[in-house]
Amino acid sequence: xxxxxxxxxxxxxxxxxxxxxxxxxxxxxxxxxxxxxxxxxxxxxxxxxxxxxxxxxxxxxxxxxxxxxxxxxxxxxxxxxxxxxxxxxxxxxxxxxxxxxxxxxxxxxxxxxxxxxxxxxxxxxxxxxxxxxxxxxxxxxxxxxxxxxxxxxxxxxxxxxxxxxxxxxxxxxxxxxxxxxxxxxxxxxxxxxxxxxxxxxxxxxxxxxxxxxxxxxxxxxxxxxxxxxxxxxxxxxxxxxxxxxxxxxxxxxxxxxxxxxxxxxxxxxxxxxxxxxxxxxxxxxxxxxxxxxxxxxxxxxxxxxxxxxxxxxxxxxxxxxxxxxxxxxxxxxxxxxx
Numbered sequence: 001x002x003x004x005x006x007x008x009x010x011x012x013x014x015x016x017x018x019x020x021x022x023x024x025x026x027x028x029x030x031x032x033x034x035x036x037x038x039x040x041x042x043x044x045x046x047x048x049x050x051x052x053x054x055x056x057x058x059x060x061x062x063x064x065x066x067x068x069x070x071x072x073x074x075x076x077x078x079x080x081x082x083x084x085x086x087x088x089x090x091x092x093x094x095x096x097x098x099x100x101x102x103x104x105x106x107x108x109x110x111x112x113x114x115x116x117x118x119x120x121x122x123x124x125x126x127x128x129x130x131x132x133x134x135x136x137x138x139x140x141x142x143x144x145x146x147x148x149x150x151x152x153x154x155x156x157x158x159x160x161x162x163x164x165x166x167x168x169x170x171x172x173x174x175x176x177x178x179x180x181x182x183x184x185x186x187x188x189x190x191x192x193x194x195x196x197x198x199x200x201x202x203x204x205x206x207x208x209x210x211x212x213x214x215x216x217x218x219x220x221x222x223x224x225x226x227x228x229x230x231x232x233x234x235x236x237x238x239x240x241x242x243x244x245x246x247x248x249x250x251x252x253x254x255x256x257x258x259x260x261x262x263x264x265x266x267x268x269x270x271x272x273x274x275x276x277x278x279x280x281x282x283x284x285x286x287x288x289x290x291x292x293x294x295x296x297x298x299x300x301x302x303x304x305x306x307x308x309x310x311x312x313x314x315x316x317x318x319x320x321x322x323x324x325x326x327x328x329x330x331x332x333x334x335x336x337x338x
Contacts, residue, residue: 011075013123017115019079024123027074033059035076035083039106046109048150052262057231064226066219067091075123077107077116084111087120089128092217098140100217101128101338112153121161132338141338149330163334167214167311172325173267174304177297181323183286189243189279191291194235198247199224202240205247209274214309215333232256232269237295239288241279249275251288255301267303268296273316280314289323 011024033055040058044051062070068090077085087105094100103124107117125143132141145163147154185191194202207221227233232254240250252272260267270292275284296304306325308316 011123013075013119014126015122016119019111019114019116021079022116023078023080025076025078026072027070027076030059032076032083032086033062036086039083039086039108042108043106047148047152047154049148050259050263052256052259054258060229060231063229064223065090073127075105075120075127077111077120079111084108085116085120087124089124089131091128091131092219093139094215094217096139098142099132099135099137100142100144100215100335101125101132102144103128104145117153117157118161121157129338142335143338144333144335146331146333149332155332155334158334161336163336165332166335167309167333169331169333170308170310170317170327171329171331172306172308172320173328174293174324175326176303177293177301179324180290180293180297181286183283183290185241185287186279186282186284189241189248189284191239191241191288194238194240198240199227199235201247202238202250202252203227205276206250206252206272206274209249209276212277212313214311214313230254231258237268237292239291239295241284241288243279247276248279249273249284249288251285251292253292253295255296255299265303266301267305268292268299268301270296270304270306273306285316285319286323289320293323 009025009028011026013024016022016024036058037053037055040051040053068088070088073089075087076083085105085107087103089101089103091099091101103121105117105120105124107120128143143163145158147158203222203224210216234254237253237255238250239253241248250272251270253268253270255268270289273285273289293304304325305328306320308320310317
């Protein structure tokens with residue numbers, strides 16, 4: 001690499017701590033994905049998180065980034081030439097009501113509590129302000145980040161920087177697949193095997209159904225390409241209810257074999273649970289969840305999990321509790337006004 005390339009690769013982070021060998025650089029493309037995976041997996045135990053990402057998984061996700069240019073919106077922290085942390089920023093319009101400028105990062109446990117994470121956070125906010133200054137709107141603007149209740153260091157950093165909690169989420173687990181509640185399908189609806197020609201209708205229906213959810217953004221519309229590219233893409237497991245040629249609701253069930261192997265368990269996920277407005281309040285979600293649970297049991301799974309907004313206006317939390325799920329871990333989104 002030429003001297004010029006090295007100079008362009010370097011990023012100057014103002015007010016960075018005086019740690020021997022500490023320097024910062026930009027994203028270098030595909031060569032960074034294994035480095036990022038090593039950092040993520042190096043943080044998970046300290047932070048009490050269950051993760052099983054590989055370099056290929058991270059690279060897959062980066063193929064579908066929205067409102068983010070990794071070459072400009074990422075920061076890597078290094079000691080000498082060894083990366084010990086990284087961060088990324090992105091933004092979205094929240095329902096034409098506010099602009100959200102999101103940032104997250106990782107610092108390996110051995111290099112925490114030395115001011116590196118704080119310096120990275122300040123750099124991220126400066127980059128987000130730069131992005132916001134180039135946008136022509138007068139909507140309220142907020143920085144946002146999210147952490148699990150076990151990410152003690154990250155939570156303390158956000159609170160010390162003036163962030164406040166705005167929303168809580170649970171990961172819920174059904175510890176067994178016994179005594180699944182009876183939940184018949186509403187009359188006139190049927191579950192059909194998913195075919196490739198259904199993919200676009202499924203994406204459109206999910207987008208429409210989630211419009212009512214907190215934090216929804218038009219920028220987050222799931223594409224068929226992204227859906228098919230998922231590590232756990234297996235439409236044979238999905239329960240999609242149809243009313244004629246209309247998708248009424250769905251549970252896009254999946255089994256994460258990689259994560260199950262990492263944690264020596266047999267868990268299935270009943271996720272992307274949604275029902276479009278005309279078919280709500282008729283028991284459809286309960287039926288699709290029950291069908292998914294029975295299927296997971298037949299496939300040899302021993303438990304099921306999902307994620308939920310604790311303040312979901314449709315009462316999803318109470319529905320999942322009735323279906324046998326229990327809160328297992330809490331996640332919180334924090335915000336700070338510009």
